[in-house]
Amino acid sequence: MHARRLTYQAMTVLVVVGVLELLTISGVFSAKSFPRITDDVGELASVLRDRVFWQGVGETLRGWALGLGLATLVALPLGLLIGMNQWIRSATTAIIEFLRPIPSVALIPLAVLVLGTGLQSKVFLTAFAAMWPILIGTVYGVRDVDPVVLDTARSFHIRRSDQLRTILLPGALPYVATGFRVASATALILAVTAELVIGMPGLGQQITLAQASNQVPLMYGLIIATGVLGLLINMVIVRAERHVLRWHSSYRKVTT
Amino acid sequence: MKRRHLFLAVEVLSPLVVLGAWWAVSAGSTDPFFPSLAKIIDQFGQTWLFSRFDSDVVPSLARMFAGYAIAAGVGIPLGVALGLARRLHEAVAPLLEFARAIPPPALIPFGIVVLGVGDAMKIFIIVAVCVFPIVLNAIDGVRSVDPELMDAGRAYQVGRRDRLVHVVLPASMPQIFAGLRTALSLALILMVISEMVASTNGIGYFVLQSQRTFAITEMWSGILLLGILGYVLNLAFGLVERRVLRWHRAARGVATN
Numbered sequence: 404m405h406a407r408r409l410t411y412q413a414m415t416v417l418v419v420v421g422v423l424e425l426l427t428i429s430g431v432f433s434a435k436s437f438p439r440i441t442d443d444v445g446e447l448a449s450v451l452r453d454r455v456f457w458q459g460v461g462e463t464l465r466g467w468a469l470g471l472g473l474a475t476l477v478a479l480p481l482g483l484l485i486g487m488n489q490w491i492r493s494a495t496t497a498i499i500e501f502l503r504p505i506p507s508v509a510l511i512p513l514a515v516l517v518l519g520t521g522l523q524s525k526v527f528l529t530a531f532a533a534m535w536p537i538l539i540g541t542v543y544g545v546r547d548v549d550p551v552v553l554d555t556a557r558s559f560h561i562r563r564s565d566q567l568r569t570i571l572l573p574g575a576l577p578y579v580a581t582g583f584r585v586a587s588a589t590a591l592i593l594a595v596t597a598e599l600v601i602g603m604p605g606l607g608q609q610i611t612l613a614q615a616s617n618q619v620p621l622m623y624g625l626i627i628a629t630g631v632l633g634l635l636i637n638m639v640i641v642r643a644e645r646h647v648l649r650w651h652s653s654y655r656k657v658t659t
Numbered sequence: 660m661k662r663r664h665l666f667l668a669v670e671v672l673s674p675l676v677v678l679g680a681w682w683a684v685s686a687g688s689t690d691p692f693f694p695s696l697a698k699i700i701d702q703f704g705q706t707w708l709f710s711r712f713d714s715d716v717v718p719s720l721a722r723m724f725a726g727y728a729i730a731a732g733v734g735i736p737l738g739v740a741l742g743l744a745r746r747l748h749e750a751v752a753p754l755l756e757f758a759r760a761i762p763p764p765a766l767i768p769f770g771i772v773v774l775g776v777g778d779a780m781k782i783f784i785i786v787a788v789c790v791f792p793i794v795l796n797a798i799d800g801v802r803s804v805d806p807e808l809m810d811a812g813r814a815y816q817v818g819r820r821d822r823l824v825h826v827v828l829p830a831s832m833p834q835i836f837a838g839l840r841t842a843l844s845l846a847l848i849l850m851v852i853s854e855m856v857a858s859t860n861g862i863g864y865f866v867l868q869s870q871r872t873f874a875i876t877e878m879w880s881g882i883l884l885l886g887i888l889g890y891v892l893n894l895a896f897g898l899v900e901r902r903v904l905r906w907h908r909a910a911r912g913v914a915t916n
Contacts, residue, residue, distance in 0.1 A: 408749050415750040436773045493669040498677060504889035506848040508863075509882050511855065512870030516692055516878070595762040600855050600867075607765065611856075614768035622772065626765050633760030 438620045447624030455609075456625075460632065462605040466522065466594035467636070470529025471587055478534045479579065482541025483571065492542075499538070507532035507593060511600055525597040525605075532593045533586035540582020544575025577651055580644045587640050591633055606632070694876045703880040711865065716884075719861040722778055723850040726785025730842055734790040735835060738797020739827065748798060755795065763788040763849055767856050776857040785849045789842035796838025800831030833907055836900050843896055847889055862888075 423440045426432045450456045485492050507528055514524040548571055556566050598607025606629050613622035678696075685695040707716065741748045766787055767780075774780040804827055812822045854863030866881035868874075 411746075411750045412753045416753060419754060489666060490669065493666040494673040496670050497674045501674065501886075501890055504844060504893040505886040506844070506851055506889055508848050508851045508855070509866065509885035509889075512866050512878050513882060516870055516875070592762040592764065596764040596852055599764045599767065600852060607762075610765055610768050614772055619772055622768055626761060626769060629765045630757050630761035633762060634757060637760060 436619065438623065440623075442620045443623035443627065446620040447627055450621065450624055450628070456628075459604060459606045459609045460628075462603075463591075463594050463598065463607070463632070466525040466529055466597065466605065467587075467590045469522075469526045470594065471533050471583075471590040473526060473530040474533035474586060474590070475537055475583065477530070478537035478582075479541055482538045482579075483545060483567070483575070485538075486542045486545025486575070487571065499535075503535045503539075508596060508600070511597070515601055520601050520603055522603070524601060525594060525603055528597050529590045529593040533590040536582040536585035536589065537579065538582070540578040540580075540585075541575055544578030545571055547578065548574035577648060580648060584637075584640050584644060587636060588633070591636060595629065691873075691875055694879060698876050699879045699883060702876040703883055706877060706880050707884055715860050715862055715865050718778075719850055719854065719863070722781045722853075722861070723785060723846050726782045726849070727789055727843065727846040729782070730786045730789035730793055730846070731839060733786070734793030734838070734842075735797055737790075738794040738835070738838075739801050739823075739831070741794065742798040742801025742831070743823075743827070745802075755791070759791045759795070763845070764852050764856075767853055770853075771857055780857070781850065781853040784853050785846050788849050789846050792841040792845065793835070793838040796834050796841070797831065800834025800838075801827055803834065804830040829906075833904055836904060840896055840900070843892055844889065847885075847892060851885065 420440055423432075423437075427434055427437050427439045485495055510528060510531060511524075514527050518524040518527055552570055552574070553566070556570055561569075594605065595607040597603060598605035599611055602608055602611070606625060610622055610625045610629070613619075613625055682696045685693060686697065688695045741751070763784070766784055770780040770784045770787075774783055808826055808830060809822070812826050817825070850861070851863035851866075854861035855867045858864040862881060862885060866878055866885070869878035869881060
C-alpha cells in the first residue's frame with residue numbers, strides 16, 4: 404500500500420515536471436520567463452557547489468533560529484503566566500487580540516529605522532511574528548490541563564513550582580508544540596521577507612538579485628531551494644515534536 | 660458573579676490604560692523616531708481621512724480582496740474535490756506540500772518576472788499564497804466528515820449532488836472557515852509585502868517610502884492604519900463566521916447540554 408502510494412506520487416511529480424518542460428519547449432510558455440525546468444534544476448545543482456549559496460542558507464537559518472528562539476523565550480513564560488492567572492488574563496486579552504492581527508511586515512520600516520538593516524532587524528521581525536502562535540498555544544494548553552489533577556495537587560499542598568514542572572508544563576506541551584510548529588514556518592517566512600524587502604544577506608536577497616540581474620533559471624533554482632529548506636525544517640520540527648511528546652496519548656502508536 | 664464583573668472591567672480597562680500610558684509617555688517627545696501619540700493621530704487624520712484614501716487605501720484593498728476572492732473561489736472547490744477523491748489527493752500531496760513550504764515572499768520575484776510589477780502580479784501573489792491554507796483545510800474538512808453521515812446518505816439513495824450540497828459541504832464548513840481565516844491575514848501581509856517590493860501606490864508603498872524619506876510621523880500613521888486594518892478584518896471575519904456557522908454552534912450546544 405505504502406509502496407504503491409509512493410509510486411503514484413513519484414509519477415505525478417514526473418508528469419508535472421514533464422508537462423512544464425514540454426510547455427516551454429513547445430513555446431506555450433515563453434522561454435524567457437519560464438525557462439525549461441530541467442535548466443532551473445541544473446542551475447540549482449551547480450549553485451549547490453557555490454559557497455555563496457551556502458552562506459545565504461546559513462544567514463537565513465541564523466535569522467530563523469534566533470527569531471524563533473527569542474519568540475519562545477518571551478512567549479512561553481508569558482503564556483504560562485496568562486494561562487495560570489485570571490487577573491493577568493483579563494488584563495491582556497484585549498491587548499493581545501489587538502496586537503496579534505497586526506501584519507508583522509507593517510513593522511519593517513520601524514525595525515529598519517530603530518534597529519538598522521542588520522541582523523537585529525531580522526531577528527526582531529521574525530520573533531514578533533513567531534511569538535503569537537506560541538503564546539496562544541501555551542495559554543490554551545495551560546487552560547486545558549485537567550482541573551481535577553490541579554485540584555488534587557493543591558489539596559496535597561504540592562508547591563507551585565512543582566505543579567508547574569510536573570503538571571502544567573507537560574499538560575500544555577502538546578499545544579505548545581503545535582504553536583511552535585506554526586511559529587517555525589512563520590519565522591522562516593519573515594526571515595526571507597526581511598532579506599527580500601530590506602536586502603540583508605540570505606536566500607531572499609539572492610532570489611531578488613537573480614531576478615534583478617535577469618538570471619531567470621537561477622531565480623527558479625533558488626526558489627526551489629527555499630521550498631526545500633522549508634520542507635526540511637518542517638520535517639525536523641515534526642520529528643522533534645514526536646520525540647518530545649512520545650509519551651503523550653495522542654502521539655502513542657496504537658498497537659494493532 | 661461580582662468577581663466576573665471585576666474581570667470584565669479589567670479586560671475593558673487595560674487597553675485604555677496602555678493607550679493612556681503611551682499618550683502620557685510620548686507626550687512632548689523630541690525623539691525623532693518616536694513622535695508623540697497626539698502627533699501620530701493628528702497625522703493619521705490628515706493622511707488617511709481622506710487625502711490618501713483614494714490614491715492608496717482603495718487600490719490596496721482592491722488588490723487584497725480581488726486576490727482573496729479568487730483564492731477562495733479556486734481553493735474551496737479544489738479542496739473539496741481533492742478531499743473527495745482520495746487517490747488524486749494522495750497523488751498530488753507531495754506537490755501541495757512542496758508548494759506550501761515555499762516562503763510566500765520568495766514568489767514575488769517570480770511574479771515580477773512573469774507578470775511585471777502591476778496589479779496583476781500583486782493579485783497573483785496573494786492568490787498563490789492564500790489558496791494553500793484554503794485548499795488544505797477544505798481537504799481536511801471533507802475527509803473528516805463523519806463516515807456514518809455519508810453512509811446514511813448513500814443508504815437513503817441521496818444523489819451525489821445532494822450529498823455534496825447537504826452533507827459534505829455543511830459538515831466541512833467549520834474547517835473551511837478556519838482556512839479562510841488564515842488566508843485573510845496572509846492576504847493582508849502579502850498585499851503589504853508586494854507593495855513594499857514593487858509598487859507606486861498603496862499602503863505598503865506609502866509606509867516604506869515614508870521611512871526612506873524620514874517622514875517618521877507619516878510612517879507611524881501608516882503602521883497604525885495597518886494595525887487597525889488587521890484588527891477590523893479579523894473582527895469582521897469573526898462576525899461573518901459566527902453568522903454562517905450559527906447552526907453549527909447551536910447544534911453542538913444542544914448536543915453537549
